[in-house]
């Protein structure tokens with residue numbers, strides 16, 4: 001069973017820890033305890049296969065973000081979280097996404113855009129439409145509104161991300177297979193061109209037959225793989241905000257942060 005490393009990124013106080021703990025432990029944290037770095041483990045079953053997830057809940061507040069580059073390097077998929085009650089948190093996500101793409105040096109990085117605290121309708125400053133617009137600008141990155149408080153769309157965002165990682169892996173394998181096959185084909189062609197001209201004609205014909213048959217088999221094999229990946233790929237719907245009001249309780253004092261920093265310096269919370 002392979003480890004899938006997921007990283008939760010976003011500004012301070014948007015609800016990254018609440019979403020993670022709700023997903024892993026099924027409980028809601030209603031007090032704000034700024035994170036330095038917490039790591040969780042959870043097994044999930046998708047399409048009758050079990051995946052071992054390692055979820056890194058990262059720091060949102062600036063004092064603790066020094067390790068961000070390292071998290072991004074090791075992460076396989078990213079949950080980018082803003083709060084629908086905090087415009088600045090959406091703006092910060094733009095930079096975070098750029099950073100992820102730059103460090104990963106790819107524009108096909110598995111990620112999900114999440115507008116959390118959707119239950120706080122009275123405090124909302126970012127509409128569902130605006131979230132959808134950002135997701136389209138980002139190349140149709142899957143977008144969900146969530147509420148850690150109401151456990152709304154919590155499992156969905158993690159499952160979506162794991163599916164994206166699986167799909168990416170399957171596509172990479174299919175591309176590698178096709179590349180190997182075409183290299184093999186080139187080698188066959190160049191070795192047959194070194195044979196004496198009398199032998200060349202027959203061998204070339206039979207080898208070409210063989211190669212194209214192989215290629216045909218291989219490509220239908222590739223298609224089967226791609227089909228498999230499409231079947232794995234569930235239809236995603238943008239979610240709609242939950243409507244019940246919830247409570248936000250922030251108690252971020254600097255001295256408590258420093259105490260926490262000392263306590264947590266080398267420890268990380270690992271839950272299976």
Ligand SMILES: Nc1nc2c(ncn2[C@@H]2O[C@H](COP(=O)(O)OP(=O)(O)OP(=O)(O)O)[C@@H](O)[C@H]2O)c(=O)[nH]1
Pocket residue numbers: 010011012013014015016017018019029030031032033034035036058059060061116117118119120146147148149150245246247248249250
């Ligand atoms: N109403 C409501 N409050 C939420 C929700 N999610 C989180 N909160 C509250 O928002 C505050 C911050 O939540 P955290 O999960 O600690 O935020 P964070 O993003 O992990 O913050 P940092 O660790 O500092 O980066 C807490 O008081 C939570 O109770 C939600 O879905 N609805």
Ligand SMILES: [Mg+2]
Pocket residue numbers: 016017018033034035057058059060
């Ligand atoms: Mg946190």
